[in-house]
Amino acid sequence: MLYAMVPASLLIINMILNGESLKRYGFIEKKSDATNSVPVRYNLFLLAASFYFIVDMTWGILYEHHDIPALFPIIYYLTVFYFMFMLLTMLAWVRYIVAFLDKGGRRSAVLLYGVWVLFVIGLICLIANRYHHFMFSYNDAHEYVGECGRNVSFFMQIALYAVVSGYMMCVAAKSTGRQKFRYKAVAATSMVLGVFLVFQILFALLPSYAIGLMLGICMVHSFVLSGEKKEKEIHDHIASVMAEDYEAIFYIEIDSGEYLSFAKSSKYMTLDATELGKDFYAEVMESIDKCVYPEDREYAKSFYNKETMFKNTEGRHSFSFKYRVMINGEPRFFLFTMMRDGNSQYIIFYEKDIEDELNAEKAQKENQKKTVTFGQIAESLASNYDVIYYVDVADSYYIGYEVNNIYGKLEIEKEGYDFFGDSIENIPLIVHKQDRDKVLEFLNKDNMISRLENRKDYSIDYRILDDGKSRFTRMSVRKSSDGTHFIIGVEDIDAEVKRERQQLRELKTEKELARRDELTGIKNKTAYRELEESAQGNIDNGIDYLTFALVVCDTNNLKQINDTQGHAAGDEYIKASARLLCDIFVHSPVFRVGGDEFVVFLRGNDYATRYELMEKLRNQVLENKRVGAGVILSAGMSEYKPESDAFVSDVFERADKEMYKDKERLKS
Numbered sequence: 311m312l313y314a315m316v317p318a319s320l321l322i323i324n325m326i327l328n329g330e331s332l333k334r335y336g337f338i339e340k341k342s343d344a345t346n347s348v349p350v351r352y353n354l355f356l357l358a359a360s361f362y363f364i365v366d367m368t369w370g371i372l373y374e375h376h377d378i379p380a381l382f383p384i385i386y387y388l389t390v391f392y393f394m395f396m397l398l399t400m401l402a403w404v405r406y407i408v409a410f411l412d413k414g415g416r417r418s419a420v421l422l423y424g425v426w427v428l429f430v431i432g433l434i435c436l437i438a439n440r441y442h443h444f445m446f447s448y449n450d451a452h453e454y455v456g457e458c459g460r461n462v463s464f465f466m467q468i469a470l471y472a473v474v475s476g477y478m479m480c481v482a483a484k485s486t487g488r489q490k491f492r493y494k495a496v497a498a499t500s501m502v503l504g505v506f507l508v509f510q511i512l513f514a515l516l517p518s519y520a521i522g523l524m525l526g527i528c529m530v531h532s533f534v535l536s537g538e539k540k541e542k543e544i545h546d547h548i549a550s551v552m553a554e555d556y557e558a559i560f561y562i563e564i565d566s567g568e569y570l571s572f573a574k575s576s577k578y579m580t581l582d583a584t585e586l587g588k589d590f591y592a593e594v595m596e597s598i599d600k601c602v603y604p605e606d607r608e609y610a611k612s613f614y615n616k617e618t619m620f621k622n623t624e625g626r627h628s629f630s631f632k633y634r635v636m637i638n639g640e641p642r643f644f645l646f647t648m649m650r651d652g653n654s655q656y657i658i659f660y661e662k663d664i665e666d667e668l669n670a671e672k673a674q675k676e677n678q679k680k681t682v683t684f685g686q687i688a689e690s691l692a693s694n695y696d697v698i699y700y701v702d703v704a705d706s707y708y709i710g711y712e713v714n715n716i717y718g719k720l721e722i723e724k725e726g727y728d729f730f731g732d733s734i735e736n737i738p739l740i741v742h743k744q745d746r747d748k749v750l751e752f753l754n755k756d757n758m759i760s761r762l763e764n765r766k767d768y769s770i771d772y773r774i775l776d777d778g779k780s781r782f783t784r785m786s787v788r789k790s791s792d793g794t795h796f797i798i799g800v801e802d803i804d805a806e807v808k809r810e811r812q813q814l815r816e817l818k819t820e821k822e823l824a825r826r827d828e829l830t831g832i833k834n835k836t837a838y839r840e841l842e843e844s845a846q847g848n849i850d851n852g853i854d855y856l857t858f859a860l861v862v863c864d865t866n867n868l869k870q871i872n873d874t875q876g877h878a879a880g881d882e883y884i885k886a887s888a889r890l891l892c893d894i895f896v897h898s899p900v901f902r903v904g905g906d907e908f909v910v911f912l913r914g915n916d917y918a919t920r921y922e923l924m925e926k927l928r929n930q931v932l933e934n935k936r937v938g939a940g941v942i943l944s945a946g947m948s949e950y951k952p953e954s955d956a957f958v959s960d961v962f963e964r965a966d967k968e969m970y971k972d973k974e975r976l977k978s
Contacts (some may be wrong), residue, residue, distance in 0.1 A: 312368030
């Protein structure tokens with residue numbers, strides 16, 4: 311009876327520890343859900359271990375009465391089942407490990423083929439043992455006798471457990487963080503199973519292997535399952551906080567249309583959304599007729615056909631559209647976004663009321679103010695960030711999650727006990743020296759708490775050093791819904807910043823080209839109008855120290871040149887005129903304001919020597935006329951007179967009159 315008490319106790323402990331897991335995941339793998347494979351295979355291992363405990367317990371009870379002939383057949387077959395379930399625990403354990411690693415390839419295939427071969431050989435030996443006592447036998451007194459085949463079978467199982475343990479240690483050596491620790495725990499469990507099989511060889515009439523099984527189950531429960539459960543709670547917490555931005559979230563099976571819904575908004579509850587549904591595609595059509603703004607109904611229905619939803623999300627991270635929904639009798643714009651989950655069997659569909667955001671954006675545009683309206687989203691959109699930190703407000707303990715694929719799947723990268731202290735140490739190593747002070751201020755814990763008292767989140771843009779080159783980065787922070795944790799996201803915005811700067815440069819270049827005369831390369835009439843408006847503004851504001859003059863010029867004989875020599879010669883004549891003016895008025899802008907008209911705005915040194923420069927221009931024109939080569943320009947100049955001139959055009963008109971006088975002189 312003492313023997314039987316050990317496996318009986320182990321069976322009870324196993325049910326207490328793992329009863330919830332057995333109920334939740336069951337024993338059948340779902341092909342549509344790859345993540346279901348690991349817990350189901352572990353449940354099969356627990357089931358095999360439970361049957362082993364039951365058989366071992368029953369054998370222990372009956373073996374105390376082995377001298378009763380009527381019990382001997384039962385004891386014999388219990389011994390067969392004892393070996394069979396021992397082999398089954400080995401098979402189930404290896405299958406669980408292959409699923410746990412989530413690795414294909416040759417090594418996993420070798421493990422699976424190997425364990426199946428051992429299992430089948432063991433079964434064949436147990437069947438053959440009925441005719442030839444290779445595994446075990448009973449003597450005339452019905453006492454158990456272990457034969458050499460038993461030891462051979464045990465040694466083969468021990469060898470397999472050793473190989474599995476070594477393989478897991480190799481995988482652990484290439485891993486990091488908590489995953490490394492879990493791989494080591496699984497490796498240690500395989501070692502324990504092998505060691506207690508050795509004890510079973512040495513002490514055949516003791517429940518050694520049963521004890522080893524229970525020790526292994528406890529190790530997996532404590533070091534693997536509990537850690538995964540804690541991580542899942544943290545992931546769910548982050549997802550819950552980020553999901554607060556949405557009115558409702560749906561998780562839809564693409565083929566069947568079955569769905570789960572989760573709604574937080576009190577406004578959305580008025581739409582009678584169900585938590586469970588059998589046909590999303592049909593029910594959403596009914597909901598559209600009931601709840602969507604009449605003018606938008608046909609547009610809305612076009613998105614909810616199964617084939618359309620599948621096509622719109624294929625090859626994309628997400629697909630969004632918007633239309634108006636009737637809330638309390640008023641139409642409000644909602645944004646609807648759909649995206650595939652990791653295994654593409656489901657669509658995540660979420661709805662957000664953006665009416666207030668659209669109204670705010672419209673008001674800001676009218677006031678010509680820039681704003682950024684960006685709401686934090688659920689974990690399915692965490693791919694916006696490169697790293698997310700989950701920081702305890704009270705003690706600064708933190709876990710850093712690295713976003714490792716386009717679906718926003720989070721994996722633990724690092725953890726520590728003082729986020730703010732570790733950040734202060736790392737800032738001089740990775741942050742550009744010109745940005746260190748503002749990053750230090752941003753990561754001050756008291757400052758962070760104070761800033762988040764009256765706002766949802768805030769962020770900072772700064773530069774980090776990557777291989778000696780600076781990259782623009784953005785850090786954003788918000789509090790969890792219960793206020794106990796900071797959620798800090800870090801994203802690379804280098805490409806975005808560089809693209810904006812390039813656009814500004816291109817815009818500046820376009821504006822410069824718009825002010826440049828294509829033929830001569832000097833400034834054009836548009837540029838002159840801008841300068842005239844600027845000078846007029848100064849006059850209107852009563853600035854009395856303005857000193858400037860205008861020179862108005864006109865190219866003579868241009869029509870004759872065009873008629874006799876062609877327009878190409880005329881163009882060259884215009885360009886030569888522009889060069890002459892630029893060479894004389896070196897320090898003043900020259901404008902082409904018409905086909906053959908130019909204006910020079912004199913200021914600074916050119917204004918001080920304006921008479922000498924005008925004399926130089928006239929002398930050059932007269933020389934060109936005398937020799938019959940070069941440009942002939944008529945020119946007139948006038949200075950701004952603050953006591954009488956109210957407009958820049960007054961100065962221009964006087965200079966224009968002087969130009970016509972000069973033109974008459976050149977003709978005579």
